[in-house]
Amino acid sequence: MLTNNNFPEAKLNILSDVPQGAVALQADTFQPAEDGIRLVASSCATCGGVFFPRRRFCGRCSGADLTDRLLSPQGKIRAFSLIDRKSGAAIVEAPYVQACVALPEGLNIYTVLAGAGADRPFIGMATEVCLAEVSRDPEDRPIVAYVFRPSSSEETQ
């Protein structure tokens, strides 16, 4: 049973590079970068709105002139919750921590928080996006997805 003092470690294999043959859990959510990955958002040429995940139409003005924009890799925890139950379609096993991470662009990203462990998450905690292997496909290729983990970087806004 979870308590407010018992923070679980999401059982995810954090990766430093995109492995050969890896399959993205959801295409177009992230791109490889020299120092890890970057989330891919949509930026509206008409009104300047920025949205994650990518969109076909702008959420603010409904314009269709959207281009990809790579997001800052670091952000701060705005809220988090310890989840005691696995949702029906999830491959992430409970218990785990879900967090809302605020990026400098003004976007909030809902994410699994990996590697929090004994470092109890807190509002304002510096985090960074990283890649995790979350499962294997039927051909035994790694399925990878973005998660966030605590960061010690001073670059966090």
Add this chain to the structure above:
Amino acid sequence: MSRVFVQGVGLHPFGRWSEKSTIDMCQIAIDAALKDAGTSFPRMQAAYLGAEFSGFFDGRMIVQSMGWTGIPISHMQQACASGSAALREAYHAIAAGRFDTVLVVGYEKMGSGLITGGDPESDHEYHLHRMGLDLTPARIAMSMQRRLEEDPDFAEAMVVEAVQSYEYGLLNPFGHRQKRVTAEDVRNSPVICSPLTRLMCCPNSDGASAVILCSEAVSRRLGAERAIEICAEASGSPDVSELDGGPGPHIGGDFKSGNLTRRIAREAYEKASLGPQDVDVVQCHSPFAGGGILCAEALGFCPEGEGSRFWIDGKARAEGPTPINSDGGLISRGHPLGATGVAEIYELVRQLRGEAGAHQVPGNPQVALQHNTGLGCLNMHILKR
């Protein structure tokens, strides 16, 4: 626009009814509403139903199980607000003069476990679903957690709201959870999605609810003395300024800011030419403790930031100035998604008639407000005796 009246209300008790079909439950609620209105099914000119997890046949078979009368049938799916969405459309159909008498039904048979939204096989939101980010209570829990950081009274007020729900639930024979629960029980029950414990969360329930809406002419014929007027309807969904983040639909944002409730409430009060000070009894959508606290502020029953003290000081109690969820609300009554919005109308109509029995609020209430949200969509109705 023509005036619209609730003439009859009916409910099938909320709980776990695995031995019953949705049709079994709905027939009981519909029959009760028809008898309460003093009318019969062949007089219904249209039917509006609301459910989220409805099967291919359900809505049509429910209506046709009452008789093959050839009426138009509309079915609304709006998550937890499906029932009030059906009510909203029925209201407008009568207000516009299209019909004189319509049936509204909300129903649901729930599965087990935490409520999630969507289906990866159809929406292809694989990250959302596979990473477990589609849990409705988790998003709301995070909204509550932010408030906890800012409001030193919020933790106590969440417990007060939950305990009050169980206290009033004991008086409600149609509710799901009928048990005595203390503040210690609430605090010590297992964490589901922190900071929400199990006893702060509504249970998965099965149930059905029905109301009969009428025009003024039909209401007079059936008996105006028991009719309750719907004097305002307002509804909407979040605009871009109210969004909270992605991926996923707008979940939980209004439990953070209350801004959508605030916007829709302004419209409802204006349409009714009433204000929050005029409201005598309230049903607000609070599936998780804390929802009622945010609603007390957003609906204008107390100043911003004072929702916690409002609950702690007993102002949402039956004997308080603005009784909220006098039948226990979602936490103890249960939450069969589509049935909830119509069950709120059931409770408010009985309160305004003075027929609520053991949980009747004192003071001869005259005005009631209903608030029902579903994945960000919000329907609100103001009722007047």
